[in-house]
Amino acid sequence: MTTETARPVLDDRRWKALGVCLTAGFISLLDVSIVNVALPSMERGLGASEATQSWVVSGYALAFGLALAPAGRLGDLRGRRQALLFGLALFTAASVGCGLAAGPTWLVVFRLIQGAAAGVVAPQTSGLIQQMFQGAERARAFGFHGSVVAVSTAVGPLVGGLLIEAFGTDNGWRWVFFVNVPIGVAALVAGHRLLPRLPVPGDRREKFDPVGVLLLGSGVLALLLPLVQEQQWQGRAKWALLPVGALLLGAFWMWERAKSSRGDAPLVDLGLFSLRSFTLGTLISLTFFGGLTTIFFVLSLFLQNSLGYTALGAGVTILPFAVASAAGAALGGRLVTRYGRGLVVAGLSGVVLGLLGVVLAVQLVPGRDAGWAMALPLVVAGVGSGLTVSPNTTLTLTLVPVRRAGAAGGVMQTGQRIGSAVGIAVVGAVYFAHLAARGPATKALQLGLLTAMAIILVALVLAVVDLRARQTHPGRDDLAPAPPRGLGESGAGEKAASGA
Numbered sequence: 103m104t105t106e107t108a109r110p111v112l113d114d115r116r117w118k119a120l121g122v123c124l125t126a127g128f129i130s131l132l133d134v135s136i137v138n139v140a141l142p143s144m145e146r147g148l149g150a151s152e153a154t155q156s157w158v159v160s161g162y163a164l165a166f167g168l169a170l171a172p173a174g175r176l177g178d179l180r181g182r183r184q185a186l187l188f189g190l191a192l193f194t195a196a197s198v199g200c201g202l203a204a205g206p207t208w209l210v211v212f213r214l215i216q217g218a219a220a221g222v223v224a225p226q227t228s229g230l231i232q233q234m235f236q237g238a239e240r241a242r243a244f245g246f247h248g249s250v251v252a253v254s255t256a257v258g259p260l261v262g263g264l265l266i267e268a269f270g271t272d273n274g275w276r277w278v279f280f281v282n283v284p285i286g287v288a289a290l291v292a293g294h295r296l297l298p299r300l301p302v303p304g305d306r307r308e309k310f311d312p313v314g315v316l317l318l319g320s321g322v323l324a325l326l327l328p329l330v331q332e333q334q335w336q337g338r339a340k341w342a343l344l345p346v347g348a349l350l351l352g353a354f355w356m357w358e359r360a361k362s363s364r365g366d367a368p369l370v371d372l373g374l375f376s377l378r379s380f381t382l383g384t385l386i387s388l389t390f391f392g393g394l395t396t397i398f399f400v401l402s403l404f405l406q407n408s409l410g411y412t413a414l415g416a417g418v419t420i421l422p423f424a425v426a427s428a429a430g431a432a433l434g435g436r437l438v439t440r441y442g443r444g445l446v447v448a449g450l451s452g453v454v455l456g457l458l459g460v461v462l463a464v465q466l467v468p469g470r471d472a473g474w475a476m477a478l479p480l481v482v483a484g485v486g487s488g489l490t491v492s493p494n495t496t497l498t499l500t501l502v503p504v505r506r507a508g509a510a511g512g513v514m515q516t517g518q519r520i521g522s523a524v525g526i527a528v529v530g531a532v533y534f535a536h537l538a539a540r541g542p543a544t545k546a547l548q549l550g551l552l553t554a555m556a557i558i559l560v561a562l563v564l565a566v567v568d569l570r571a572r573q574t575h576p577g578r579d580d581l582a583p584a585p586p587r588g589l590g591e592s593g594a595g596e597k598a599a600s601g602a
Contacts, residue, residue, distance in 0.1 A: 135258030169221025174512025189222030245435010248492025260417025383498025430488020452486020
């Protein structure tokens with residue numbers, strides 16, 4: 103096995119290299135939400151049908167989620183620098199293809215490639231942070247990462263609205279994709295210069311696990327497909343895919359255990375799940391993103407379809423959340439080493455409080471002025487979101503050995519994608535069901551937000567359980583009876599961010 107040296111960690115270029123990683127992560131996450139406001143422009147300028155529009159949105163999410171875990175493992179085995187640059191180059195080229203698409207079919211094809219490329223980039227970012235930083239500096243780096251996640255997700259509608267305003271409804275949708283190109287090219291040039299040539303964290307003699315990739319990919323696909331297509335696929339037959347997905351994931355679990363028992367390297371080291379910090383942190387992330395993503399979903403629909411806001415106006419209304427979330431994430435990266443899981447509990451509580459404020463705001467200030475009324479509650483929710491994402495990522499990955507960081511980050515982010523799909527399906531069903539019954543749009547929004555809040559409350563309960571366990575067993579970050587095989591190598595300074 104290759105050894106990890108201290109020299110790359112102490113390299114002064116690591117903060118500049120982090121900027122490259124965060125730029126790549128920014129444009130890949132921006133494309134999750136930026137296209138939502140461009141769908142009417144695609145319909146007018148390209149003749150995109152509802153089915154095409156659905157695949158432009160859901161196809162990206164599907165390909166993104168399917169690529170995460172295999173790409174993370176590939177980075178562990180072959181080098182994260184190379185994997186990040188490859189993913190970024192593919193993403194940039196696919197963005198050009200999307201913008202130049204001559205017809206709806208080509209747009210969907212390039213959008214799928216773009217999503218897969220984003221799935222290659224994402225786990226390399228968290229893996230490189232693990233590899234380049236330790237202790238308090240790692241927590242700060244994850245704080246910046248959390249700011250990027252928050253800003254890119256929430257600012258998408260605003261950027262999309264500005265581009266549509268600038269380039270018109272016929273061709274504005276093309277610039278939603280073209281905007282990635284200069285950023286991607288600049289990040290590629292900077293990445294070749296600044297990303298350090300770190301030792302390959304995994305053992306090059308370990309073989310990739312194609313059977314594991316097939317089982318995991320088909321299982322995740324069977325789970326996600328009926329969720330992301332919930333509005334487009336009518337009838338109940340689609341839900342038959344959920345138990346199929348569960349069976350495939352069960353088969354994946356047994357296959358990985360069998361490989362580990364034979365001494366072969368699995369796609370995902372199941373020993374990670376005997377780390378309490380990793381298991382609970384992943385579950386918190388899954389449930390939190392299940393509620394968080396739906397906030398922008400129902401707010402954008404309500405503001406544009408019910409209050410008559412433009413795409414730009416809807417983006418400006420959501421902007422306070424993005425700014426506050428970025429500030430909260432940067433602050434959380436600095437405070438997590440002092441307060442640990444308690445910071446996540448405080449952050450989740452702030453999100454719940456902010457959502458309650460939005461529910462009250464639209465009730466007390468109906469009509470077009472509701473956007474102003476919900477600004478302060480969105481700031482509260484945004485700060486809470488920032489105090490949740492980056493500290494939870496730090497705590498989740500703190501005991502994961504660097505050689506497994508890519509696969510672990512891929513698993514965690516796959517959970518986020520599954521949570522987002524489940525949340526949008528559930529909250530969307532509540533929102534649209536109330537509208538279909540000809541109920542008031544304000545009531546539909548309130549019910550949708552309350553449903554999102556209930557999902558986030560699950561994350562809050564998990565965080566409280568973890569916090570109480572840490573208080574009951576002070577000084578012990580992980581309550582597993584013994585470290586799993588191969589996981590006792592996280593290195594000096596790893597526990598500095600555990601918050602134990």
